[in-house]
Amino acid sequence: MTSPTSVEPTVPSPFLTEEHLQIREMVREFAVREVAPLAAELDEHKRFPSETIPKLAELGLLGVPFSQDLGGTGMDNVAYMIVVEELSRVCGTTGITVAAHTSLGTTPIYAFGTEEQKRRWVPKLASGEMLGAFALTEPAAGSDAKATKVTAVRDGDQYVVNGTKIYCTNGTHAGTIVFTARTDPKSTGSDSICAFVVEKGTPGLHYGKLEDKLGLRGSDTRELVFQDCRIPAANRLGPEGGGFAQFMKTLEGGRISIGAMALGLAQGALDVALPHARERKQFGQRLIDMQAVGNRLADMAMEIQAARNLVYEAAWRKDRGLPFALHGSFAKLFASEVGMRAAHSAVQVLGGIGYTREYPAERILRDVKLCEIGEGTSEIQRLVITRHLDKQAGG
Numbered sequence: 001m002t003s004p005t006s007v008e009p010t011v012p013s014p015f016l017t018e019e020h021l022q023i024r025e026m027v028r029e030f031a032v033r034e035v036a037p038l039a040a041e042l043d044e045h046k047r048f049p050s051e052t053i054p055k056l057a058e059l060g061l062l063g064v065p066f067s068q069d070l071g072g073t074g075m076d077n078v079a080y081m082i083v084v085e086e087l088s089r090v091c092g093t094t095g096i097t098v099a100a101h102t103s104l105g106t107t108p109i110y111a112f113g114t115e116e117q118k119r120r121w122v123p124k125l126a127s128g129e130m131l132g133a134f135a136l137t138e139p140a141a142g143s144d145a146k147a148t149k150v151t152a153v154r155d156g157d158q159y160v161v162n163g164t165k166i167y168c169t170n171g172t173h174a175g176t177i178v179f180t181a182r183t184d185p186k187s188t189g190s191d192s193i194c195a196f197v198v199e200k201g202t203p204g205l206h207y208g209k210l211e212d213k214l215g216l217r218g219s220d221t222r223e224l225v226f227q228d229c230r231i232p233a234a235n236r237l238g239p240e241g242g243g244f245a246q247f248m249k250t251l252e253g254g255r256i257s258i259g260a261m262a263l264g265l266a267q268g269a270l271d272v273a274l275p276h277a278r279e280r281k282q283f284g285q286r287l288i289d290m291q292a293v294g295n296r297l298a299d300m301a302m303e304i305q306a307a308r309n310l311v312y313e314a315a316w317r318k319d320r321g322l323p324f325a326l327h328g329s330f331a332k333l334f335a336s337e338v339g340m341r342a343a344h345s346a347v348q349v350l351g352g353i354g355y356t357r358e359y360p361a362e363r364i365l366r367d368v369k370l371c372e373i374g375e376g377t378s379e380i381q382r383l384v385i386t387r388h389l390d391k392q393a394g395g
């Protein structure tokens, strides 16, 4: 079910080198052998893929885009997207766990931390010794992340943190959580939002509700409650007031990985639908030979290929230091909508059995919906893209 299809590049392309193809081969083999067999059970029992984490760490897959001197594998962002794509192709839960750990949990420290902060946390994160998480969303601050209400009030060489974060992916299992808080509780501007790192086990950090979700049910989505939680001032990332800009920058990169996740899920949908359409006969002919079914498969393949190009291009631009925010939004928005259409089509092509848990199509449909919501909804991506257009046009 996960052999290459005609829509996948099998020779180096503008964005893929021979090395990328080798990485894809390695990750695919691992995903099929170790990840795919667990996917249905993780979903069914809402079980976190704990046994897979050390195996991913062993292969270096929890630190792909980070430098070797900080415990990473020193590969590029295209390689990282391939990893998220291939894992998500067989298991959305594993895909989001890796994407949230890498893009959101580790990148802010890697990008904005002092030398000392990087040496303290990144090697453990990039080597997979511990997982990372990122907490921006609050009950009253979702798309409008500037509405942050969590506070961090300075007291000597510490900050005292109070308030609630929600929907924190990997929150329970993370060794470090990067989060935002307001250092001036009276201010409502983004210039009083600051980023901090809180370590697991810090007194005053409590784990609240574990979300029971539509999809990605094995992924850990946790509420975090800070009650007079004292954090050393040395855990502040960058200057006071710099947190909002840091988190927005982090999300620009994170969006590409949500695009990669949606791409993998879309490819997983085609992997299920294509063999079924070739094998099953009704009215004396194969489903694939019926034009209405064939057209669906053709559209899936074409859209998946277009999404793949957008995802790889955004990562390729990031690797070259070119502006990539617009391309990241293109990739995330397009791939997540392609993923939804592909999953919907896969269920339809399978018919009744597609609606059952016999096949992964229904799970993919539930899992991929998150890609239209997390790290900026589709509506927010369209706002981001429109603002870029307006700016480019000189408006």
Ligand SMILES: Cc1cc2nc3c(=O)[nH]c(=O)nc-3n(C[C@H](O)[C@H](O)[C@H](O)COP(=O)(O)OP(=O)(O)OC[C@H]3O[C@@H](n4cnc5c(N)ncnc54)[C@H](O)[C@@H]3O)c2cc1C
Pocket: 100, 104, 134, 135, 136, 137, 141, 142, 143, 144, 166, 167, 168, 169, 170, 213, 216, 221, 370, 373, 374, 375, 376, 377, 378, 379, 380, 383
């Ligand atoms: C499974 C899961 C994992 C998550 N992981 C994390 C995580 O690790 N860390 C983290 O910080 N957050 C995480 N989130 C939170 C996620 O990023 C937010 O849910 C998302 O940003 C949307 O915010 P909201 O849920 O408050 O929706 P709202 O902001 O309330 O939006 C509701 C609807 O209104 C629309 N809307 C809002 N504003 C506008 C606007 N200006 N114009 C047009 N439409 C608009 C939205 O597009 C959406 O359709 C996760 C969420 C889920 C479900």
